[in-house]
Amino acid sequence: MIPLAPAGRSLLQPPGRHRHRAWWIAAAALLAWSFAGSLPVRAAAGKPAQDNCLDCHGDKDFSKEGPGGAKVSLFVDADRFGKAVHASLKCRDCHAGLDDSHQDGSHPPAKVACGNCHAEESKVYQGSIHGMSKAMGASAAASCVDCHGNHYIVPVGQPDSPVYKMNLPVTCGRCHANKNITEEYKMKYPAVEYQYQESIHGQALLKKGLIVAPSCNDCHGVHDIKRSVDRSSPINHANVAKTCGKCHVTVEAIYNKSIHGQLLAKGDPRGPVCIQCHSAHQIETPVSGHFKANSDMICGKCHADRLEHYRDTYHGKAMALGRANSATDVAACYDCHGHHDVLPVSDPNSRLSKANIVNTCRKCHADASASFAKYEPHADPMDRKHDPILHYVFLVMTTLLVFTFTLFGLHTLLWLFRSIWLYRHDSKQFREAKANIEKDEEQFTRFQPFERFLHILVVTSFLLLVLTGMPLKFYYTHWARTLFAFMGGPGVARTLHHFGAVITFVYFTLHVTDTLANFWRHRGFLRDPETGRIRLSRIWKAMAHPDSMIPSKQDLDDLVAHNKWFFGKGERPQFDRWTYWEKFDYLAVFWGVFAIGLSGLIMWFPEFFSRFMPGWMINVSLIVHSDEALLAAGFIFTVHFFNTHFRLEKFPMDTVIFSGRIAKSEMLHERKRWYDRLLKEGRLDAFRVKDEWDAWKGIARTFGYIFFGLGIVLLLLIIYAMVSRLAH
Structure with a gap:
């Protein structure tokens, strides 16, 4: 491509009025160039280094057409060049081989060979990644x-x-x-x-x-x-x-x-x-x-x-x-x-x-x-050779998890299928029974105000512990990081977790103290009327009493009868004040507070507990605490929720724990044995209530739905975390 001359000028012909003078200048320049070829490369100090190149390249508009039609400037700023390190050089010192034919564009300048002066740097460059790439044809090197x-x-x-x-x-x-x-x-x-x-x-x-x-x-x-x-x-x-x-x-x-x-x-x-x-x-x-x-x-x-x-x-x-x-x-x-x-x-x-x-x-x-x-910071519970104690603790806790969820999972499914089967064959009976319970104004006390207060503490502390604890167990999920970020980070979550633990110990202490006080108030029951001595047989009789939460032979009979009903092999059993699954839930709290609470305290105060136990007990506590917490959360959000709320006759929620009362029609439908016993003992009227529950049951139900919904969300997150872990 022929370089463009400055505006109004041709590279082949100078302006007309200076035509003859141009021929003389060209001839003189040719003579001077021939003579200069025999001189040293460096220009003499004080002489212009650019010869007559700037006649063209000194024009700011001087340019040529580059690849793709782009305009490429050929302008050289004489002032800036005069301040450069090569200011003492002539153009031809770098652009070797130029002659007059360069002006008509037929003789493009050769590539500048910096190595002519900078030989050592050129040699080093040629062995570099840039130089080798350039030699191999990499144009962008x-x-x-x-x-x-x-x-x-x-x-x-x-x-x-x-x-x-x-x-x-x-x-x-x-x-x-x-x-x-x-x-x-x-x-x-x-x-x-x-x-x-x-x-x-x-x-x-x-x-x-x-x-x-x-x-x-x-x-x-x-x-x-x-x-x-x-x-x-x-x-x-x-x-x-x-x-x-x-x-x-x-x-x-x-x-x-x-x-x-x-x-x-x-x-x-x-x-x-x-x-x-x-x-x-x-x-x-x-x-x-x-x-x-x-x-x-x-x-x-x-x-x-x-x-x-x-x-x-x-x-x-x-x-x-x-x-x-x-x-x-x-x-x-x-x-x-x-x-x-x-x-x-x-x-x-x-x-x-x-x-x-x-x-x-x-x-x-x-x-x-x-x-x-x-304490073992990299303990592997699967490594029986190096961590035998942790390995067996892990096996025991895993077995407990699998056994509990399998046993009660089957129990729940059988109950669900039986209820669905009965509903499909006689849905009218279900709807009428539920409507009667809602309309029944004759109600009886099932939970005292103190018991309802304790249950509120149980619900709030349990949800707080799950919210702040499960993200640690499933730390690899997005929801765990999001939840902790929402709470303000693991530091805040840990403080809230400890607060939930304190509430747990508070309600547990209150309940045990109340139970012992009640037992002391009725201690006369333990004494033989004739001798006045305490008899062990009377203690056993007190534990087997229908109002007791200690499982008895009757609970075993109820379990067998209930399972027969699941398969249509018997009548649906009637229950007393407490059912066998409610007693299991109650005793599970004692086991949970002991297992989760003690292991949690060890992890909370590891320096203190390590004074009288080895540091690897902290590792054991982590396994027990983590697996038992998963068992508790999974059980509550599935089995307990079904037994209490998901059953067709209870759905969407049983509010008895908030109101403390149960309708007479519900007692006759599910706990007739309790109703008959109270009637026989002449204590039925003592349990009869009628107060302002209707005025605030909406508020109680609202909180109940919040707790209930939060539990369902946590259950889904736990299931998602476990499935994603298994998938990887």
């Missing part, structure tokens, strides 16, 4: 001009140089942040410029102006940039520590003595280096919560088995749920194993050696003891 510029090259130490330290990220980014180039050459770091700018190095250099902070060339080299797989590259795996050590001298010395550094020194590729932990370009301050939150995943790249079981601890779960983003008091891997000084446990200098482990624990747990240090 960076050349001298791409980094240093062309006519306006200034000294490297000058702030306006494109290769000045603070300008390098942008200069390198012109290719390494160019989407077209990074995709074409499949670059490993396509957004390197932006990553570096946000890193601790980039922030220090570009925002704080700390010229000692590393820029691109400090890590990759200058003209000798090579791929990381090249053994001579400063970013080769074996050389990274030495490269970073140019600035981080002390850290490198510590690292070289660590187990990681020793592996690297032996040529073992498993030895991790700086960029594997800190990343290559996105290096951030290690004291930030974000770095700590991701540190377990970094270590887990090599120690996947350790990460898996670390995640089963509170530390790991809280870390996964984002606690480290709001606070840095959760133990990450390096808090125990060290940072750059990771050593084998057998090494006396290791933070986890017998001599040092207690002090390591005390960084977070001030009252930690040698017994506390026996």
